[in-house]
Amino acid sequence: MWVGFTSAKHLPDELDRSDDWIDTQIIGIAGSSGSGKTSVAAQLVKRLNLPWVVVLSMDSFYKELNPAQSKLAFENNYDFDAPTAIDFDILVDRLQDIKAGKKAEIPVYSFEKHQRERDKTTTIYSCHVLILEGIFALYDPRVLELLDMKIFVDTDSDICLARRLARDVKSRGRDVRGALQQWHRFVKPNFELYVRPQMKNADIAIPRGIDNITAIGVWLQCLRSTIVTSNANGGTRRVDMVVKHIQRALRTKSEAHLKKIAELGERVLEKPLTDNVTVLEQTPQLRGIHTILQDRMTNREDFIFYFDRLSSLLVEKAMDRMTFTTQQVLTPLDRPYMGLRCASAICGVVILRSGGVFEIGLKRVVPDCKIGRLLLQSNIRTGEPELHHLKVPPNIGKHQVLLLDPQIASGAAALMAVRVLKDHGVEEGNIVFLTYMATKVGLGRLNAVFPELKIVAASVEEEWAGRWIDEKYFGC
Amino acid sequence: MSTTAPDTVVEGCAAAPIGPSYREKDEKPQATVSGKIKFDTVHVLPQTPQLIALLTIIRDKNTQRGDFIFYSNRIIRLLVEEGLNHLPVKEHEVTTPLGRTYAGVRFEGKICGVSIMRAGESMEQGLRDCCRSVRIGKILIQRDEDTSQPKLFYHKLPNDIADRWVLLLDPMNATGGSASMAVEVLKGKGVAEERILFLNLIASPEGLEHFASKFPKLRVITAFIDEGLDDKNYIVPGLGDFGDRHFGTLND
The missing domain is CATH 3.40.50.2020 (Rossmann fold)
Incomplete structure (x- = not known):
């Protein structure tokens, strides 16, 4: 499912900026819940091997819920998997700041309270690469504008469900019934309606994501082995391509910036x-x-x-x-x-x-x-x-x-x-x-x-x- | 107080806008700056905003002793640095850590400090901050209560002082009496007048004139020439008794 670097051509345009050394590269990773976005992001961070890569989860940008919505949420009846749950305005605003090399205050969202933590933010400043990870990372056209690379993690929905169940039950303390109910009522329909269509916005689709064996229960092993062997290599290769592409973009940017500094030097010596x-x-x-x-x-x-x-x-x-x-x-x-x-x-x-x-x-x-x-x-x-x-x-x-x-x-x-x-x-x-x-x-x-x-x-x-x-x- | 100001005062201390050259005149705050006096041997530190701010702190009667010591020491260091600039140097070439040749200079001549007790001793720390193991001699001169003339009580100086440059230390130069007597002691030990540098924080125009005309070859480095003297021969506006404020010997 290889889409290619269709929109990569806009990268060199960024070099016209006066302070291009802080022009952050932003990579968007979208995909269904449980598709392995986080693993792909982690893999990218590891392969890029740069100390200033930041992974930003869209979970931080959930909207604050009013009391009625909050009640629904606590009853597992609120739809967190639709684009309407995300505060794209704030997300776009913060991404613009990050892109321009400014300091950005990222809200901290409390899943217990379904509210943002008061007076609490995380500061992101001057990373060279930011990885935005979330089911709707490639959804809002304003966000798409800001992304230098768009990745869609394309994973079979059975695997997504299996992973999500394992995660919800194991690390988020939910019961299997509630998690399943959530899946059928919200996650799956939303996936067909909003998540999957984002693939057309992607530069590159990574099939299956990276192996994430440990999170999946033993009862899935059979299923996993067949799919992993057929697709894992393809996924890894794609990640490598992404890494190379980013490294090239950063290098071009550096060269242009250093050249600009050199030119500035020649001019100022006369003044x-x-x-x-x-x-x-x-x-x-x-x-x-x-x-x-x-x-x-x-x-x-x-x-x-x-x-x-x-x-x-x-x-x-x-x-x-x-x-x-x-x-x-x-x-x-x-x-x-x-x-x-x-x-x-x-x-x-x-x-x-x-x-x-x-x-x-x-x-x-x-x-x-x-x-x-x-x-x-x-x-x-x-x-x-x-x-x-x-x-x-x-x-x-x-x-x-x-x-x-x-x-x-x-x-x-x-x-x-x-x-x-x-x-x-x-x-x-x-x-x-x-x-x-x-x-x-x-x-x-x-x-x-x-x-x-x-x-x-x-x-x-x-x-x-x-x-x-x-x-x-x-x-x- | 300026009634007694001598003719050698070119300009009494007065308010002026001060600040660096890149600021517009109306952007510069007003403050009282040092007077000017007509002697080539008298060097007043540049009246920068920073120096004035330091003087403001130590002049303020509400300044606590810890701050007084700290901020006066900063001015004293500046005085010492300026004084050291008057010492001779000799061309001296060295190789840098990166293997380049650097055409520099080497300090020439031995120095020593001499503090006029007790207030002058408060300047020793500042001197040591700049010259680590400098020898420091002492001269105790006190005002005779009966004659109100200065009287020499004690001195202890390096044996080879005649071969040295002397940095003479006294923070307040009111009438110039004690300083003159100290210089006479030094000259009596064979120190050449032109090898004495008198370091001083605040001077009265009268005292400075008296001193500078008496010793025409001796260089004076001061931070501020004040308005004048009051009837008790205290410098005004001044900063009170420097020794008392430094050593904490004031009545509470």
Whole structure:
């Protein structure tokens, strides 16, 4: 039942987006209840072998039930298997955010209460691949628009029933009679009416899904063995094709993005940096510290001492870029003094791992500073930065943020870090990027892409030599 | 108080919009900035918003002692860093961890700190933050209650002080009396005037003028030149008694 990549042609169009490195690939997996969608998703995650693949279940998007509906639901008489049970509006809204690289809050649905959990959401941010899995993943035309790949898991309905029964009875504590009743009243008719027709929307149909032997009771073994042997290989092959296709799409996207960054670099080299970029004045003392830090013979003890000293100075300099307001005080002699105070709280955000070298300096200046962290790592194949971890204060948008990374190379990682902060509600003008050494190109790119961003650097390099500061500081 | 301001004051301390150059003038908050004085040897730290905010905290009479110590120490570090910039360096080439040649400089000359007791001792931490194992000498000068003139009680200095650059520490320079006496002690030990750097948080225009004209080769690094002195020779608006606030010896 091979349909082919009929709509794959729209992938390259996405490359026109200005920030295409966060253009998430979204894969939809639809299929009957019990068809093995979750197994296919798990198989995909495993084969893709990427750390930033997220599986999103459409179960999170069930509509909230009113008391009458709720009563029906508790009596097993509510139709959860019709498209009307799904809140497609919210789903589309969240998918659009994810696609655009923004933070998306996913509702948490309670099956016990048939309501969404109040004040409880799961955050999805900046995954490169999102797998949307649900019986109606290929149903709503607006969702179809957003999908980069559409998969239909086509499984014989007897197997679906068997799996569903096994699951309902075993892990959801239902009785066999109720589960069967549910199947005949809702699941089966809906499958014919709404689920199966989605196959025409699919790029690829995976017959039978992946083997999921353990969930099925012993009484099914006979039946299973015949079908599995005939179809399992076909299914696995299809999954491989999907994986290859996604990997290719990601690679094309990376190449285009890196090319764009390179072009941006050529353009910015001709433009002078604006006032928002501060490079420390190269005083004799500062040059002396640079010399000690740059000397390969300097031992780690000295290196750490001088680096901490310099980083305190850098942070002091960065604090000058914060916003202040007038503040009148009385001195102990009861004389007024019209001074200033910082307009809002400061939050440091460390770009791991190397940004950690600034933490001592930061604490010397702002001892109670809140500190967020984000882990960016360069993809070994493409060299492109990828967001692997993010933990920042929830109200970070109300802070003035010091973004910390001792070295700026191409600027790609820095661009991404600033973008991440902006996506979390921090105003561009409230971010100060702090660095020890930056390349001219990297500074220029940051300055050109984010004109409101403030940058404070201790030195400027003509060309990139490599990352080494964190290695010497941490000793590994 | 500006009635007694000496002629060398180019500009008294006054309100001004302050902030970085990329901000529009009406976006810059108003604050009182340091006065300016007509001596090449006097270096006032740049009046950045951050420095003013730090001074605001330590001037505030409601600031708790822990904060006073922490924030004054931050200003002191900035003073030390600025002071160290006046020390000589020599061209020095090194090889970087990545195997490149880096044309840098090496620090030249030995240094030591000398604190004027007791308030000057509160600046030692800031000095050590920047220069780990620096030698620190002490000079105890107190005001004679009868004559109200400063009097030397005690000093303990490195033996080779004549070969060293001296960072002289005293946070408040009111009349310049104690600092002048300390400089005389140092000169008596053979320290050249041009090798002394006086680090100071807040100075009165009078005291600074007195001191700077008496020692024309000595460099002064200060964070703020204040309005003037009151009738008890306290700097106004000032921050009260620095030593008392730092060491916690005030009446509660």
